[in-house]
Amino acid sequence: MQVESFFEWLGQALGAVIRFIVDGLSGLFNALTHAGGNFVEGLSQTLGMDTSIISILALIVGLMLLYSAIRAFMRASIIMGIIWLLLGLWLLSWVIH
Structure with a gap:
């Protein structure tokens, strides 16, 4: 017990x-x-963007593209810098209204 x-x-x-x-x-x-x-x-x-996971991922990818553009410009690769910059800005303009 x-x-x-x-x-x-x-x-x-x-x-x-x-x-x-x-x-x-x-x-x-x-x-x-x-x-x-x-x-x-x-x-x-x-x-001014949506709160969906796709929009957040697109924002991150766009910022990474801009970072790649800055790195390309630092290496004096003007053409690649312009390409990365245009891709990043295009993606960010698509995400941000």
């Missing part, structure tokens, strides 16, 4: 600890998700 109550108490204590950890992590991840959503919403409103 005494052993059964000990294991019951141990199970309840372990369950309470696990529940506390799960609730804490759930709150943390909810806060991070909310912050990320607010960031994407603010970015999309400022740039």
Whole structure:
């Protein structure tokens, strides 16, 4: 009888600890998700673009193309710099309204 109550108490204590950890992590991840959503919403409103994942990916690719253009200009490769610059600006103009 005494052993059964000990294991019951141990199970309840372990369950309470696990529940506390799960609730804490759930709150943390909810806060991070909310912050990320607010960031994407603010970015999309400022740039005048949609909040879809395709638009965000196109924005990232366009910025990478502009970065490639800058690197090409730094290497004194004028033709490749102009090509990367035009591709980047074309993609960003398509994404940003």
